[in-house]
Amino acid sequence: MKGMLYGIGVGPGDSELLTLKAKGAIERCDIIAYPVKKAGEKSTALEIIRPVVDVSSKEIMELLFVMDPSEEVRQEYRDAAMDEMCAAMEAGKDVAMITLGDPCVYSTFMRICNDVRERGYDTEVVSGVPSFCHGAAKAGLPLMLAYEGLAIVPASEENMPKVSVALDDFENIVIMKAFASIDAIIALMNEKGIPLECATVMSNIGMDTEYIGPLVAGRKYGYFTTVLVKKEGSRI
Amino acid sequence: MKGMLYGIGVGPGDSELLTLKAKGAIERCDIIAYPVKKAGEKSTALEIIRPVVDVSSKEIMELLFVMDPSEEVRQEYRDAAMDEMCAAMEAGKDVAMITLGDPCVYSTFMRICNDVRERGYDTEVVSGVPSFCHGAAKAGLPLMLAYEGLAIVPASEENMPKVSVALDDFENIVIMKAFASIDAIIALMNEKGIPLECATVMSNIGMDTEYIGPLVAGRKYGYFTTVLVKKEGSRI
Numbered sequence: 001m002k003g004m005l006y007g008i009g010v011g012p013g014d015s016e017l018l019t020l021k022a023k024g025a026i027e028r029c030d031i032i033a034y035p036v037k038k039a040g041e042k043s044t045a046l047e048i049i050r051p052v053v054d055v056s057s058k059e060i061m062e063l064l065f066v067m068d069p070s071e072e073v074r075q076e077y078r079d080a081a082m083d084e085m086c087a088a089m090e091a092g093k094d095v096a097m098i099t100l101g102d103p104c105v106y107s108t109f110m111r112i113c114n115d116v117r118e119r120g121y122d123t124e125v126v127s128g129v130p131s132f133c134h135g136a137a138k139a140g141l142p143l144m145l146a147y148e149g150l151a152i153v154p155a156s157e158e159n160m161p162k163v164s165v166a167l168d169d170f171e172n173i174v175i176m177k178a179f180a181s182i183d184a185i186i187a188l189m190n191e192k193g194i195p196l197e198c199a200t201v202m203s204n205i206g207m208d209t210e211y212i213g214p215l216v217a218g219r220k221y222g223y224f225t226t227v228l229v230k231k232e233g234s235r236i
Numbered sequence: 237m238k239g240m241l242y243g244i245g246v247g248p249g250d251s252e253l254l255t256l257k258a259k260g261a262i263e264r265c266d267i268i269a270y271p272v273k274k275a276g277e278k279s280t281a282l283e284i285i286r287p288v289v290d291v292s293s294k295e296i297m298e299l300l301f302v303m304d305p306s307e308e309v310r311q312e313y314r315d316a317a318m319d320e321m322c323a324a325m326e327a328g329k330d331v332a333m334i335t336l337g338d339p340c341v342y343s344t345f346m347r348i349c350n351d352v353r354e355r356g357y358d359t360e361v362v363s364g365v366p367s368f369c370h371g372a373a374k375a376g377l378p379l380m381l382a383y384e385g386l387a388i389v390p391a392s393e394e395n396m397p398k399v400s401v402a403l404d405d406f407e408n409i410v411i412m413k414a415f416a417s418i419d420a421i422i423a424l425m426n427e428k429g430i431p432l433e434c435a436t437v438m439s440n441i442g443m444d445t446e447y448i449g450p451l452v453a454g455r456k457y458g459y460f461t462t463v464l465v466k467k468e469g470s471r472i
Contacts, residue, residue: 020254127370
């Protein structure tokens with residue numbers, strides 16, 4: 001019998017935020033697969049599950065997904081990763097591909113899931129807690145209440161027009177991947193007359209270097225930085 | 237020693253989507269508190285945890301939060317709920333207030349959390365899997381990829397202008413509480429030239445009456461209905 005592929009969200013960093021379902025599925029699988037951007041890279045997702053899942057008896061599979069500018073090159077790597085996983089499933093092994101946060105939020109798993117199904121294998125997505133939920137929880141702030149909306153936008157230089165639209169049209173805005181764009185975000189907020197006090201920075205959530213606090217011009221923040229802007233203010 | 241208050245997300249419906257942390261926190265607490273809109277109402281959150289947490293040894297506390305149009309009346313009910321929980325904490329008892337999905341996503345807990353802290357009690361938010369993540373997982377669709385944004389908006393008659401803006405400006409839109417506004421959503425999509433094939437309806441996720449499928453004019457959907465619109469199409 002063929003194996004199947006699980007796409008498993010391991011949550012934002014705290015091992016205890018793994019779901020019962022994720023823990024059970026990983027434990028039942030023969031292989032734990034994890035994506036990396038460079039060969040040999042340490043996997044945060046694997047580190048997250050270690051304290052709560054015994055991985056010593058599992059086969060570990062590193063899947064290389066490079067960040068090449070060419071979509072064709074990226075697809076080649078995805079094809080190679082699928083080849084490797086499908087070969088294992090053909091041999092009857094179940095594969096747990098683990099991913100940070102939730103698989104439906106910016107994860108490579110959803111790019112390959114359909115293709116794997118089309119190759120004739122069963123797949124299942126196991127939801128996880130997204131990082132922005134945990135960040136808001138740690139900051140003690142709701143993402144949204146009542147009939148408010150929430151916009152989630154990643155910040156990059158080319159993406160700032162989208163951030164601008166989100167700041168115009170929504171009460172609550174989660175700006176992800178904000179590390180390199182902090183100055184541009186501050187400039188946008190100033191331009192729109194949104195006080196910086198409306199922003200809460202959430203950096204390296206769940207890590208030793210975790211920071212949750214105000215957005216301050218000139219200050220350096222960690223690589224995994226999300227900014228939550230609540231235009232009605234950060235008080236409820 | 238005073239007890240403390242936990243706001244615990246129990247996820248979207250599947251008991252196995254409870255996090256290890258939520259299960260542990262509820263098990264350690266003396267009291268399980270749950271919000272209802274009417275006295276004596278059945279609690280979905282309580283039903284979700286039953287199969288994975290032994291609630292028989294716990295004190296159960298029903299908290300009534302009415303949906304009165306007057307904010308003053310609603311605040312009176314919140315004050316009464318806080319009085320009851322704080323009295324228990326004063327007696328040294330830990331309280332687990334359980335809430336569907338994630339506490340930072342439209343939950344009453346975040347409305348009272350600050351006030352409870354100001355009354356001098358410790359609080360902790362335990363994140364859960366939001367329903368829209370699980371709905372997308374069940375539909376086999378990513379919420380967003382790469383540099384895409386996601387807008388989450390609740391639909392109600394007065395809120396349709398916000399839904400309209402979200403449909404204009406975002407690639408991916410989650411329309412929550414869509415039960416009574418399906419026709420208005422279809423009208424908006426038609427007006428904007430967004431094919432109905434771009435929408436996936438997710439109803440009563442995790443329940444016996446679960447439905448995941450196309451958005452069809454004239455069809456009746458369940459009370460807990462969310463619509464996911466992906467303007468690039470529902471195929472990846």
